[in-house]
Amino acid sequence: MNNNKKISLGLFGFGCVGQGLYDVLNMSQGLQATIEKICVRDKTKKRRLDANRFTFDKNDILKRKDLDVVVELISDTNEALEIVSTAMKNGVNVVSASKEMLAKNFFQLFKLQQENNVSLIYEGSVGGSIPILRNLEEYYDNELLQSVRAILNGTCNYILTRMELEGKDYGEILKDAQSNSFAEADPWLDVSGCDAKYKILLIAVHAFGLLLKPEQILNLGIQNICYEDILYAKEKGLRIKLLTRAEKLGDKYRVYVMPHFIDKSSELFNVLYEYNAVEVEGAFSCKQLFTGKGAGSHPTGSAVLSDISALTYNYRYGYKKLKKLLNGNSTAPDSAKLLDSDFNIKVYVRFSNKSEIEKLEIVSIEEEYKSAKNNYIIAIVKFKSLFHFCGNHDSKVFICEV
Ligand SMILES: NC(=O)c1ccc[n+]([C@@H]2O[C@H](COP(=O)([O-])OP(=O)(O)OC[C@H]3O[C@@H](n4cnc5c(N)ncnc54)[C@H](OP(=O)(O)O)[C@@H]3O)[C@@H](O)[C@H]2O)c1
Numbered sequence: 001m002n003n004n005k006k007i008s009l010g011l012f013g014f015g016c017v018g019q020g021l022y023d024v025l026n027m028s029q030g031l032q033a034t035i036e037k038i039c040v041r042d043k044t045k046k047r048r049l050d051a052n053r054f055t056f057d058k059n060d061i062l063k064r065k066d067l068d069v070v071v072e073l074i075s076d077t078n079e080a081l082e083i084v085s086t087a088m089k090n091g092v093n094v095v096s097a098s099k100e101m102l103a104k105n106f107f108q109l110f111k112l113q114q115e116n117n118v119s120l121i122y123e124g125s126v127g128g129s130i131p132i133l134r135n136l137e138e139y140y141d142n143e144l145l146q147s148v149r150a151i152l153n154g155t156c157n158y159i160l161t162r163m164e165l166e167g168k169d170y171g172e173i174l175k176d177a178q179s180n181s182f183a184e185a186d187p188w189l190d191v192s193g194c195d196a197k198y199k200i201l202l203i204a205v206h207a208f209g210l211l212l213k214p215e216q217i218l219n220l221g222i223q224n225i226c227y228e229d230i231l232y233a234k235e236k237g238l239r240i241k242l243l244t245r246a247e248k249l250g251d252k253y254r255v256y257v258m259p260h261f262i263d264k265s266s267e268l269f270n271v272l273y274e275y276n277a278v279e280v281e282g283a284f285s286c287k288q289l290f291t292g293k294g295a296g297s298h299p300t301g302s303a304v305l306s307d308i309s310a311l312t313y314n315y316r317y318g319y320k321k322l323k324k325l326l327n328g329n330s331t332a333p334d335s336a337k338l339l340d341s342d343f344n345i346k347v348y349v350r351f352s353n354k355s356e357i358e359k360l361e362i363v364s365i366e367e368e369y370k371s372a373k374n375n376y377i378i379a380i381v382k383f384k385s386l387f388h389f390c391g392n393h394d395s396k397v398f399i400c401e402v
Contacts (some may be wrong), residue, residue, distance in 0.1 A: 007312060008032040010061035012083055013073035014038050014047065014054070017097055017124065021073065022049075031309050037061050041076070062086050069311055071304060072096040081105050088112045088120060089325040095307040097124035100189075103198035103214055106119040106205065107332040110319065119316035121307045125345035126199045127152060129292045129299035131306065136206040136280070137317050143363050144283035147247035148207050152199045153185045154294040155190040156222050161272045164234060169227045170378025182274060192391065193219035193242060193257040204255050207246055207280075209321025210335045212255060218341075218383075218390050219257040224398040228374060229350055233400075238263050240400055241271070252340035258386075259400040261348070324332060345383045346402040350376040356397050362386035378402060 011018060018038070025033060038054050040047075040063050055061065061070065061210060062083065070087035072094060074080050081100040087094050089112065096102060102122055113120050123133050127150070136148070151157050155177065162173045174191075176184035189195045197219040205211040222242055228376055233240050238261040246255045262269050267289045271277040276294025281287045293299035325333050344363050350356050361382035362367065368377050389395050 005032070007031070007068045007308065008066055009033055009035045009069050009071055009308065010064065010067045010389075011038045011071045011073065012058070012080075013075070013337050013398070014040050014049075015073070015075060016297045017073040017300045017304065019048070020297030020299075021071065021304045022301075024298060024301040024305050028305060031305065031312070033308060034068055036064070036067060039149045041074075056293060058083060062090065069308055071308065072098060073304065074098065077101045077104070084109065084120065085112055088118045089276060091116055091118060092123075093119045093305055093311050095124075095311070096120065096122045097304055098122075099125035099198040099202065100170070103201040104397045106201070107211060110322070111330070113316070119311060119314075121310060121315065121317065122202070123307050124300045124303035125290070126202050127278055127290070128154070128294040128296060130276055130278055130290045130294065131303070131319075132278050132290055133202065133206050134310070134315075135290075137320070138210070139239070140207070140280065140282060140285075141318070141320055143285055145207050145248065145280065145284060147245065147281045148200075148203050148278060149245050149247075149268070149281075150200070150203070150278040151241055151268060151271050151276050152196045152244050152278070152294060153190050153193070153242055154276055154296075155187065156193075156249060157271065157276070157294075158182050158194075158274045159191070160166070160222060160225075160230070160240055160242070163225070163227060163230050164239060167227065170222070170225050179187055188223070191221045191327065193221035193222040193244075194391070196244045199259060200255060203244075204246045204253070205279075205319075205322055206317070207321075208248060209319075209325040210246070210255070210338060211322060211325070211333055212335050212339070216336045216339060217255050217257065218386055220259065220341055220386065220389055220399050222256075222259055222398075224350075224396050225259070226374075226398070229398055229400065232376070232380060233261055236261075239269055243268070243401075249340060251338070253335075253338050254340050256383075259398075261400060261402055264293055268373070315391050341384050343383050344376065344380050345386070347386075348376060348378050348381050348398075348400045348402055349381075349399045350374055352396065356395065359385060359388040379388065
C-alpha cells in the first residue's frame with residue numbers, strides 16, 4: 001500500500017471502539033481512508049449512520065475484492081476469529097482489537113500471517129491508546145528487556161482508586177461504575193484479572209518472544225477486595241493496584257496478574273482511575289513509563305487508526321524474538337517450560353475461615369491478625385499453590401503481593 005493512496009476499509013463492529021474509530025477517522029487530517037461497509041449483528045438497533053452503510057452478512061465484506069484492510073472490532077470472540085482468519089486467507093491485511101480472540105488463538109493467527117503473507121496488527125488490544133506493542137517489537141528489539149509491569153485494566157484501576165479516595169466498599173463502587181459505563185454489566189472478565197491476562201500474554205510475545213496459553217498464566221483479581229484491605233494498605237502509605245507482570249530472571253520468565261501493594265516511590269502509585277500504565281525496564285534504557293487511557297471509544301479508536309495508518313507503509317510485526325525461539329520450527333514452542341512457577345512469594349491473604357486457605361502452601365507467616373469477621377496473614381507462600389484461587393468463582397479470599 002502506498003501512503004498517498006486512498007484506503008478502503010471493511011469494518012466489523014460499530015460499538016464502543018467501532019464508533020470511536022469512525023469519529024477519529026473523520027477528524028484525522030492525514031490518512032485518506034474510507035469505510036466502505038460496516039458489518040454488525042443486531043438488526044433492530046438504531047444507528048447514527050444511514051442504513052445503507054451497514055450489513056448483517058459478513059460475506060458482504062469478506063467476499064469483496066476491492067478492500068485494502070479488514071478492521072475487526074466485534075465483541076464475539078468466536079466470530080472474530082472466523083472473520084480475521086478468513087480475511088487473512090483471502091490475502092487481506094487485518095487490524096483487530098479483540099485481545100481475548102488474539103490471546104486464545106495466537107499461534108494459529110501467527111501462522112496465518114506467515115502462510116498468507118499478510119499483516120495482522122492489534123495495538124488497540126493492549127493498553128487502549130498507549131503505543132506499546134510496536135514499541136516492544138521494534139524500539140526494544142535489541143534492548144535486553146528485563147521486565148514489563150503494567151496496570152492494564154482501567155475498570156479495576158477505576159474501582160480501586162474510588163474505593164481508596166471515597167472510603168467506600170467494592171460492591172458500592174462497582175455498582176456505580178456499571179451505571180457510569182466504567183464497568184460492564186458482567187464485570188467478571190475485568191475484575192478477575194482475565195482481561196489483563198490476555199493483554200500480558202500479547203505483551204510477553206512482543207517483549208520476550210514467549211508463546212503462552214491463557215491457562216498457563218496465573219490471574220488473581222480484585223473481585224474479593226473489601227475496604228479493610230484498602231485501609232490496611234493506606235495505613236502503611238501504600239496503594240493496591242492490579243499489576244500484570246512479565247519479567248526475565250536468568251533464563252526463566254515470570255508472567256502473572258495479581259493485586260500488588262505499591263509504594264509512593266513507584267511511578268505506578270499515581271496512576272489513577274481509568275488510566276493504564278506500562279513500565280518497561282531494560283538493561284540499558286532502565287525504567288520507562290508509558291501512560292494513558294487504557295480503554296474507551298476514542299482512545300482505542302485512535303490506536304486502531306494508527307494501525308491502519310501503519311499498514312499504508314506496509315508495516316507488519318517482525319516477531320523477531322518469537323522467531324528466534326521458534327528456531328525454524330513450524331509447531332508451537334512450549335514456552336510453558338520457560339515459565340518459572342516454582343518460587344516463593346510474599347503475599348497478604350485475607351480470609352474469613354482457615355478452611356478457605358488450606359490449599360495455600362505456606363512457607364512462613366510474618367504477620368497474623370484475627371478478628372470476628374476477617375483474618376489476614378502476611379506470609380511467604382509457594383507461587384504454584386496460588387493457582388488454586390485463579391478463576392475460582394467460589395473463593396472469597398483476597399490475595400495481594402506485598
Ligand atoms: N471498549 C473498549 O474500550 C475496548 C478497548 C480495547 C479493546 N476492546 C475490544 O474491542 C472489541 C469491541 O469492543 P467494544 O467495546 O467496541 O464492544 P461493543 O461496544 O459491545 O460493540 C460490539 C460490536 O460488535 C458487533 N458484533 C458483535 N457480534 C457480532 C457478530 N457476530 N457479527 C457482526 N458484528 C458483531 C456488535 O453489533 P451490534 O451493534 O449489532 O450489537 C457491536 O457493534 C472487543 O473485542 C473488545 O474486547 C474494547
